[in-house]
Amino acid sequence: MAGRLARLARLPFARVSTAAASAAALISSAALAGCGSTGAPAAVSATPATALQAQYERVIKAVLPSVVQLSTPDTTGSGVVFDRDGDIVTNAHVVGSASTVQVVTDVGGATFTAKVLGVYGPDDLAVIRVTSGAWSQPPANFGRSAGMTAGQIVLALGSPLGLTGSATQGIISATGRTLVETDATANGGTKTTTIAGTLQTSAAINSGNSGGALVSLAGQVIGMPTATSVEAGDGQATGIGFAIPSDTVTSIARQLIAAGRVTRPGQATLGLSARTAVASPGRRAGVAITSVAAGGPAAAAGLRRGDVITLVEGCPIQTEAQLAELVAALSPGLPLAVTYTQSGRPRTATVTLGTAWG
Helix, strand or coil: CHHHHHHHHCCCHHHHHHHHHHHHHHHHHHHHHCCCCCCCCCCCCCHHHHHHHHHHHHHHHHHHHHEEEEECCCCEEEEEECCCCCEEEECHHHHCCCCEEEEECCCCCCEEEEEEEEEEHHHCEEEEEECCCCCCCCCCCECCHHHCCCCCEEEEEECHHHCCCEEEEEEEEEEEEEEEEEEECCCCCEEEEEEEEEEEECCCCCCCCCCCEEEECCCCEEEEEEEEEEECCCEEEEEEEEEEEHHHHHHHHHHHHHHCCCCCCCCEECCEEEEEEEEECCEEEEEEEEEECCCCHHHHCCCCCCCEEEEECCEECCCHHHHHHHHHCCCCCCEEEEEEEECCEEEEEEEECEECCC
């Protein structure tokens, strides 16, 4: 039989489909009869794949009604129903500066209006509340992200590219990633959002997935897709996406619902905005301060706009992302020795980290 299969494999291309069918039949017959093997007959069964597919279907059917499409005059994204009061949690960058948001429940579904309850920029989270119509969408079941490990299967539910009610699948690729997003501001500076402890996933995440749900096979929301990796000049990097852990989402959402703001200490901050400074082409000189928050930690220590930070606790600082990642790993109230240049002169100051309230 092996010789015949080899001859079939060498048949002309135009006959591949027929030959492949014959070969498949031979292989199947051989497997059933136990031929070509000294071991026990091989079982022909699709049970594991069928069971996994059935679980996918159950999870999508159960969770998708709790994932909605959101739109403002500036953008479109996703949101997750948080409770039975019409509260929906999403990304801060989906809400932007809008005061109201349009909510669509499904493909061709009803459209509702929601007001913004609160926004917390440091963790890129926001909560909106539906204020119109007969709202009846069920809240999602939020699980604990702390127990997630690399290799676990997940589904990303949302409205990528405006396609309401879409699902993609992948795995948790890594945990504990620090996500640093840098955006240009109107005054020529930059705004950096640093989110610690994110979940890296291979599930496809595209524009519009932001604010949606990253779901385990237990049907629990364990993260919120917020960004994909971007390689300079190459666009989005395939299979590298990041989600805010559900433990962070639920903690911040509850505070925004209760008070419209974060009431418990959040991330540490230096109280400044900055950009990477370049001394010459290809050589970084540190991090140049573009603005300092009045009364903030940096201002209190004597740092000002135009200063260039070069060291923190003796560690060289070459990029804004490096500085942001370092601060994100620390706690408010911690004093740091910061070395910088001011008007061309080297200086050192102790900066006590403050709290980013939003």
